[in-house]
Amino acid sequence: MLNFILQRSAQAVVVLLLMSVLVFVAVYAIGNPVDILINPQADQTMRDETIARYGLDKSVAQQYLLFLKNALAGDFGTSFVYDSPALGLIFSCLPATLELALVAMLLSICIGVPLGLYAGYRPDGWSAKLIMGGTVLGFSVPAFWMGLMLILVFAVQLGWLPSGGRGETVAWLGAEWSVLTLDGWRHLLLPASSLALFRLALIVRLVRAGVREAIMADYVKFARAKGVSxxxxxxxxxxxxxxxxxxxxxxxxxxTMIAFAVVTETIFSWPGTGKLVIDSIRTLDQPVVVAYLLLVVFMFIVINMVVDILYSMLDPRIRLGGRK
Incomplete structure (x- = not known):
């Protein structure tokens, strides 16, 4: 296990380094932030001072090497728009995105797994066919349309839930959390349901397919022959x-939900990282965009490592970092 973790950590360093080059060059090629940062009526002296202050007078290679040097020290640059550390801005919005993604995933699992088990165990029943028809709807309906329909029905027509915002929050572990208050849950249910729809349909179909395959195995037939319920x-x-x-x-x-919940956060005015990044792209706030994309890469690396470790816990036949 330790050998596996060390190997994956070394791979993660290489992946992050390569991705930092791609992300840095791509983001810094999409536009010149000087056109947004500096008033068009400013004189040349003010323009030169602003360009030099943000290091935009250097070549892309020099800017990248400076960025890499600072990033190794934990400094991912200062936001052009907010004039504060880019990583600090992202971390201030990250709890909102985390709780939205986790609640959406919890809804998907708690509803999708039982429905998938039932649809796989009784595939010919009308209820199972109705469930599978619903998954087609979940795959087909765009996220923005579903969000608007949820707002129209539950916020406008029925008035049961608020249409946007995060609601009341409580400070815990140095961050604000809305899942710790009743009002926060009322604000969280609609965006979490909208974000969970596609994953719910995916889980139902995946579980159903797994059940249809496993139920034909000999160990299941033997258990049913023994009279197990x-x-x-x-x-x-x-x-x-x-x-x-x-x-x-x-x-x-x-x-994916943590990294790309942009549409849902925009529709429901949810103050998460997705909304921050969209605003940063519009204003060409390059340090925030680069820091966010590298954080997403790191997050996927960690998630893949955790998933691989869970494999060995779920199935003892799987060995990590060793030979068969």
Whole structure:
């Protein structure tokens, strides 16, 4: 296990270095922030001072080497717009995105796994066909349209839930969390439901396919022949054997929700990292964009490592970092 973690850590360093080059060059090639930072009516002296202050007078290679040197010390640059550390800005918005993604994933798992088990165990029933038809809807409906429909029905028509914002928050571990208050949950349910729809459909189909494959195995037939109840068969024999592919998808989808919840956060005015990055792209706030993309790369590396470790815990036949 230790050998595996060391190998993956070394790979992570190489991946981060390569991605930092690609991200830095790509982001710094999309436009010149000077056109936004400096008033068009400013004189040349003021323009030169501003360009020199942000280091934009250097070549891209020199800017990257300076960025890499500072990043190794934990400094990912200062935001052009907010005049504060880029990483600090991202971390200040990260709790909102984390709780939104985690609640959405929790909804997807708690609803999708039972529905997938049922649809896989009784595939010919009308309710199972209705469930699978609903997954087609989940895959087909765009996230922005679903968000607008949820607002129209539950916020405008029924008035049960607020249409946007984060609601009341409570400070914990140095960050503000809305999941710790009742008002925060009222604000969280609509965006989390909108974000969970696609993942819910994905989990239902994945679990159903796994159940249809596992239920034909000899160990399941033997358990049913012994008179084991269907619920016990599903929970003790079928579900553990479909967890490996399920954990893979859940891990990647959680990372995707954290990294790219931009549409949902924009529709529901949720103050997360997605909204921050969209605003930064509009204003060409390059340090914030670069820091965010590198943080996303690092997050996916960590998630993949955790998923691989969970493999060995779920299936003892899997060995990490060793030979067969």
């Amino acid at each position: 269907p619920l016990r068969v599903m929970l003790r024999h079928v579900l553990p054997n479909i967890m490996v592919p399920l954990v893979t998808v859940l891990g990647l989808e959680l990372g």
